[in-house]
Amino acid sequence: MLQQVNGHNPGSDGQAREYLREDLQEFLDGEVLLYQLDDLTRVNPVTLETVLRCLQARYMADRFYTNAGCTLVALNPFKPIPQLYSPELMREYHAAPQPQKLKPHVFTVGEQTYRNVKSLIEPVNQSIVVSGESGAGKTWTSRCLMKFYAVVAASPASWETHKIAERIEQRILNSNPVMEAFGNACTLRNNNSSRFGKFIQLQLNRAQQMTGAAVQTYLLEKTRVACQASSERNFHIFYQICKGASEDERLQWHLPEGVAFSWLPNPERSLEEDCFEVTREAMLHLGIDTPTQNNIFKVLAGLLHLGNIQFAASEDEAQPCQPMDDAKCSVRTASLLLGLPEDVLLETMQIRTIRAGRQQQVFRKPCPRAECDTRRDCLAKLIYARLFDWLVSVINSSICADTDSWTTFIGLLDVYGFESFPDNSLEQLCINYANEKLQQHFVAHYLRAQQECRLNRPSSAAQLQTRIETALAGSPCLGHNKLSREPSFIVVHYAGPVRYHTAGLVEKNKDPVPPELTRLLQQSRDPLLMGLFPTNPKEKTQEEPSGQSRNPVLTVVSKFKASLEQLLQVLHSTTPHYIRCIKPNSQGQAQTFVQEEVLSQLEACGLVETIHISAAGFPIRISHQNFVERYKLLRRLRPHTSSGPHSPYPAKGLPEWCPHSEEATLEPLIQDILHTLPVLTQAAATP
Ligand code: ATP
Numbered sequence: 001m002l003q004q005v006n007g008h009n010p011g012s013d014g015q016a017r018e019y020l021r022e023d024l025q026e027f028l029d030g031e032v033l034l035y036q037l038d039d040l041t042r043v044n045p046v047t048l049e050t051v052l053r054c055l056q057a058r059y060m061a062d063r064f065y066t067n068a069g070c071t072l073v074a075l076n077p078f079k080p081i082p083q084l085y086s087p088e089l090m091r092e093y094h095a096a097p098q099p100q101k102l103k104p105h106v107f108t109v110g111e112q113t114y115r116n117v118k119s120l121i122e123p124v125n126q127s128i129v130v131s132g133e134s135g136a137g138k139t140w141t142s143r144c145l146m147k148f149y150a151v152v153a154a155s156p157a158s159w160e161t162h163k164i165a166e167r168i169e170q171r172i173l174n175s176n177p178v179m180e181a182f183g184n185a186c187t188l189r190n191n192n193s194s195r196f197g198k199f200i201q202l203q204l205n206r207a208q209q210m211t212g213a214a215v216q217t218y219l220l221e222k223t224r225v226a227c228q229a230s231s232e233r234n235f236h237i238f239y240q241i242c243k244g245a246s247e248d249e250r251l252q253w254h255l256p257e258g259v260a261f262s263w264l265p266n267p268e269r270s271l272e273e274d275c276f277e278v279t280r281e282a283m284l285h286l287g288i289d290t291p292t293q294n295n296i297f298k299v300l301a302g303l304l305h306l307g308n309i310q311f312a313a314s315e316d317e318a319q320p321c322q323p324m325d326d327a328k329c330s331v332r333t334a335s336l337l338l339g340l341p342e343d344v345l346l347e348t349m350q351i352r353t354i355r356a357g358r359q360q361q362v363f364r365k366p367c368p369r370a371e372c373d374t375r376r377d378c379l380a381k382l383i384y385a386r387l388f389d390w391l392v393s394v395i396n397s398s399i400c401a402d403t404d405s406w407t408t409f410i411g412l413l414d415v416y417g418f419e420s421f422p423d424n425s426l427e428q429l430c431i432n433y434a435n436e437k438l439q440q441h442f443v444a445h446y447l448r449a450q451q452e453c454r455l456n457r458p459s460s461a462a463q464l465q466t467r468i469e470t471a472l473a474g475s476p477c478l479g480h481n482k483l484s485r486e487p488s489f490i491v492v493h494y495a496g497p498v499r500y501h502t503a504g505l506v507e508k509n510k511d512p513v514p515p516e517l518t519r520l521l522q523q524s525r526d527p528l529l530m531g532l533f534p535t536n537p538k539e540k541t542q543e544e545p546s547g548q549s550r551n552p553v554l555t556v557v558s559k560f561k562a563s564l565e566q567l568l569q570v571l572h573s574t575t576p577h578y579i580r581c582i583k584p585n586s587q588g589q590a591q592t593f594v595q596e597e598v599l600s601q602l603e604a605c606g607l608v609e610t611i612h613i614s615a616a617g618f619p620i621r622i623s624h625q626n627f628v629e630r631y632k633l634l635r636r637l638r639p640h641t642s643s644g645p646h647s648p649y650p651a652k653g654l655p656e657w658c659p660h661s662e663e664a665t666l667e668p669l670i671q672d673i674l675h676t677l678p679v680l681t682q683a684a685a686t687p
């Protein structure tokens with residue numbers, strides 16, 4: 001068993017504990033102090049074990065950043081360290097003749113990137129790809145980089161003005177609290193988990209001053225508005241308005257103290273008492289005035305009331321389901337707050353209209369209870385997703401520089417990392433696909449053809465029955481779990497195998513919006529909703545039920561894939577830099593390094609391979625004496641093979657896909673997933 005080393009909680013396995021104690025002692029006493037190794041390419045030999053030990057030693061010595069050749073590894077300290085992120089330190093890295101000679105830091109990457117873009121010989125756009133699993137610190141790192149540029153790339157003129165709202169750097173920083181309020185939520189893995197991907201382009205003029213920025217978001221997890229996993233929460237903003245509203249606002253938004261909302265689970269976890277003010281202030285600085293803000297919050301309150309509408313099953317199928325007694329008042333309040341006619345709102349949830357025949361006759365069919373719920377949820381998702389997109393566009397118009405006022409950019413990418421839950425669906429497939437593509441981009445850029453990886457063989461021929469499943473079954477990186485009753489397929493991603501449930505996948509991919517819902521929202525008298533759902537939309541919304549539309553259906557996957565391809569094109573046109581965030585434990589505790597958890601993250605991002613390649617590119621020459629000393633230490637640390645009986649590392653220590661086999665390259669795996677997605681798209685487009 002691996003040990004959790006936190007000083008307070010010694011492990012139960014005496015032998016391993018002894019081992020670690022002696023080992024730590026050795027770190028402190030030995031001449032070769034692993035924690036002083038700033039670059040993992042200097043660990044020798046480079047193995048998962050030695051890399052892990054070095055990172056652990058550094059973590060225990062409060063050294064959270066380590067170079068790994070071309071990548072920076074950032075361990076989440078899970079504790080505030082203000083001096084590590086002070087403006088003084090930013091300036092120190094900025095002023096250093098050779099910042100790479102200073103201690104590894106996110107500022108080194110920031111400064112290097114800044115200098116590259118500044119190169120007078122050939123200025124080139126740069127990007128920083130921040131990756132890591134949920135809670136590893138991606139958003140924190142991106143925010144930190146934005147603050148860094150706000151200091152080192154501030155235009156001198158902007159510091160002269162006294163109006164904070166006019167400072168472009170400040171406005172760019174203000175986009176963070178707003179986007180996090182509306183797009184982040186408390187999950188099991190992270191109290192402030194980003195539920196969307198984000199690429200921000202920081203725009204620089206010829207004098208390398210930041211003159212603006214543009215944000216692109218990906219795949220907002222809009223289902224969270226109406227459905228939260230147990231122990232998780234809705235988007236922060238809902239709690240902020242409920243906790244932070246004044247008495248007056250409570251009256252206006254019908255949010256009396258103590259009222260329970262079914263879409264507001266776990267309100268007792270008080271994380272954002274003071275955040276509402278911060279959000280509002282930031283919105284104001286971005287040009288969203290108080291009346292518009294109040295309009296937004298009123299609509300959000302409307303959504304909470306919408307969520308309290310529960311339907312009772314109808315005994316007669318020909319009759320619509322009615323809201324339960326205590327939900328009647330929710331219908332009234334929701335319609336009031338959303339500016340909708342009460343009867344039409346209710347009817348839209350209760351009754352499906354079908355147009356059929358040559359004359360397009362309209363038939364009305366009462367929906368069963370479950371469908372009423374689905375339509376209610378769909379309404380909320382539709383409103384929230386449009387609101388989020390609109391917010392992003394408002395933010396963009398507030399921070400984006402005129403095209404002639406910038407020449408180069410630094411892009412920061414913060415997308416959610418590889419996900420593998422007990423139940424995985426389309427969201428995970430898209431996220432993991434994106435990670436696969438980003439890893440491919442990384443591999444293409446740095447590792448090229450040198451990496452090999454072994455793919456799991458499919459366990460047997462397809463048992464799966466639908467078209468998708470049949471199509472998937474022939475692929476070498478797909479398998480299925482014979483023991484599982486639910487139809488599913490397994491994709492062996494670079495980061496490990498993930499089982500996706502087939503149920504609901506195609507439907508989710510279609511993301512159907514009954515046309516009545518859009519028509520309903522077009523009737524709203526609320527100024528915000530009137531803007532979000534215009535009667536004559538310029539762009540036709542995806543509302544036609546399948547079979548009636550002649551245009552190919554734009555599926556979630558096809559849209560996501562297109563935006564991902566666009567992103568990759570941008571990335572390809574830049575010089576990329578990589579920061580791998582690592583979460584030292586899943587409890588979010590400071591001073592706690594759980595080897596097993598770190599190990600799986602190292603495996604997932606192929607860090608050891610990265611180091612090997614980097615080391616091959618930049619050979620280190622060390623003296624014979626140093627070599628012997630280093631080797632001696634490591635030999636004692638590793639008396640047997642990595643998964644041997646006396647090893648502190650479990651048999652699973654080495655990942656299946658580790659480059660020990662030449663069976664296949666990464667490419668077929670990527671190709672297979674690429675192949676998967678059109679099949680899904682196609683299946684969704686078929687009635
Ligand atoms: P997700 O994918 O869920 O959005 P993430 O990788 O963006 O996760 P963050 O929200 O950036 O994770 O980090 C999680 C938490 O870890 C932060 O809220 C913060 O408390 C802590 N944290 C991360 N990095 C640092 C750091 N460098 N110093 C102090 N605390 C940190």
Ligand code: MG
Nearest residue numbers: 138139193194
């Ligand atoms: Mg995040």
